Amino acid sequence: MKSLFKNIGIIEFDDLFSTDERCFEFLAGKKWENGFICRKCGHTNYCKGKKPYSRRCTKCKSEESATAHTAFHKCKLPLTEAFKITYLVCNNPDISTYKLSEKFNIRQMTCWKFKKKIIECINQRGDIDIFEKEALTKEFIE
Ligand SMILES: [Zn+2]
Numbered sequence: 851m852k853s854l855f856k857n858i859g860i861i862e863f864d865d866l867f868s869t870d871e872r873c874f875e876f877l878a879g880k881k882w883e884n885g886f887i888c889r890k891c892g893h894t895n896y897c898k899g900k901k902p903y904s905r906r907c908t909k910c911k912s913e914e915s916a917t918a919h920t921a922f923h924k925c926k927l928p929l930t931e932a933f934k935i936t937y938l939v940c941n942n943p944d945i946s947t948y949k950l951s952e953k954f955n956i957r958q959m960t961c962w963k964f965k966k967k968i969i970e971c972i973n974q975r976g977d978i979d980i981f982e983k984e985a986l987t988k989e990f991i992e
Pocket residue numbers: 888889890891892893907908909910911912
């Protein structure tokens with residue numbers, strides 16, 4: 851989960867995350883890299899959900915989107931832009947939100963808020979952890 855965009859060059863990045871679809875795919879891949887566990891009931895079987903790359907528990911039918919419990923949850927920006935800003939901020943935490951605002955044609959306040967969120971996700975090692983801190987399966991391990 852850590853070192854999210856490490857060692858990815860800018861051209862490679864643009865290519866990898868050129869569409870929202872690809873961003874969703876990436877998030878889902880990271881989120882469920884150790885398999886799917888339903889947050890409601892702990893069941894591990896799933897089927898496709900309604901949203902792109904979301905997963906639906908086959909037992910209790912609860913659906914989890916690829917962005918739920920990540921820094922991109924309820925993000926108002928298109929995912930491709932949010933990913934790009936995340937990438938730029940990770941590579942240069944001092945980047946000006948006015949610059950970002952100009953580059954992406956997004957309100958400066960929106961950029962500022964999103965940048966703040968990303969900065970909060972960068973841990974002491976300098977890696978970004980876009981997932982919420984709580985252990986994914988905490989309730990079910992006890
Ligand atoms: Zn379930």
